Amino acid sequence: MGCTSSNQVQNAQKIQSSKENQFINHSYFIKENEKQIKDNYIIKNKLGEGNVGVVRRVIEKNTGDEKAMKIIPKNLQDKDQELQLTMEIDILKQLDHPSIIKMYEFYQDKKNFYIITEIVKGGELFDKIVDINSFNEIDAAYIFNQIISVVQYIHEKKIMHRDLKPENVLLEYDSTSQNPTKYSIKVIDWGTATIFDEKKQTKIVGTPYYIAPEVLRKSYTEKSDIWTCGIILYIMLTGEPPFFGKENEIVQNIMDCKFSMDQDVWKVISVECKDLIKQMICPEEKRLSAAQVQMHPWVQKHIALFKESLKDSKVEQNKLQLNKLKKFTTKNRFHQAILTYISSQLTSKEDLLQFKSIFEKMDLNNDGQLTKDEIESGFKQFQEFFHGDYDIDKIFTNVDLDGNGKINYSEFITACIQHENSMIDSKLQKAFEVFDSDGNNYLTKDELMDIFDSKFKQSDKESQIKQIYSQFDTNGDEQISFDEFKLMMKKYAETS
Structure with a gap:
């Protein structure tokens, strides 16, 4: 009893390995676009400006969707900076967290590099602090908990941000929220x-x-990010940085970790909050890790308060999304790739805000990923709605597309998108064009081969493509037209 046999372990490893081989994640579709930027986007007003470039609002011509475009002039880039830009793109491609800015694609021409991301309209956290002077402890905790979730997530991936600050945190106000003072955030730059x-x-x-x-x-480690998290929390609560004065005084106080909590504002701030700040703005050897910050009593208290506040909000939407998780399945690698493309590239901003709210509600430990226990907890909250008619193991296996034992944000969105709404002709046309690399309006065997990487044996590729043709190629001409593609995708949607 309670033991796992070696055969069970081997079988589980085979299932995971098999799923990893079959899975195409969101990063597969984040590529350099060979077209000119103005072919695809209408360039609008400036949103912001940083040390290395300008950010402008753009409108995608085919969809009318608003996005943001970061423009980096090539004449300001030396070789080291170009390498850093390449690293930025590579890092953004692999990050998959509800509070990290989402990248869609990138371009370059003779003058500039261009990075296309989601647009966030709530402004910088810095500007909000200037506007209201300071946050109360509850609202500061709501924002901080999202930031520290990002930091724990990236540190587990062996990535450090190295320039966290209120200017690099964007606020995204959700006008549909029943908690109107609460802001979703996106960590940028x-x-x-x-x-x-x-x-x-x-x-x-x-x-x-x-x-x-x-x-x-x-001489520093990833814990330098924790220091900056402490500074951000301090500034949110007081409206001023812990270190000020002349430049040499600031540097000396930083080196000595010397700051004050004697201002009047600290009289109404909890002992637990002050304790947390002191354990972040301190010498590196004494500083908490991101995981330890998450377990601090002040963070745990406010995570619990936030989850509790969501229990009775948007109940019908929550039931709807859980029902989608229950029904979700993919028919084959090609079907999964299409759904991943639609969910990662074509989901509306309104839907993403809704999905983020539900995802955060279910993410009980605030680490930006969902475990099987967290999924089960979500279903148990609506026990009377489902009447126990669900199989958590089956649901989790179907949604955990890469088989790594956790459901990441993109997998969650892929399962939650309203499939009948995602099957509208304009979205299907864009998805079809992604795979139709030669633009001849047919998907050939060679084009389908592109979705299989080197991990696949040739015989396995042939077998899967034969299966795809048997379902999509209705007239048997060994190529898939858009009409055939559309017909099968809508049939899939009706049965899911």
């Missing part, structure tokens, strides 16, 4: 992010008010 290992970083990166003392000493 991954231009200084890097992948780390056991070796300490030596390059001084960051912004003076937020930079950790060990960064100034040119």
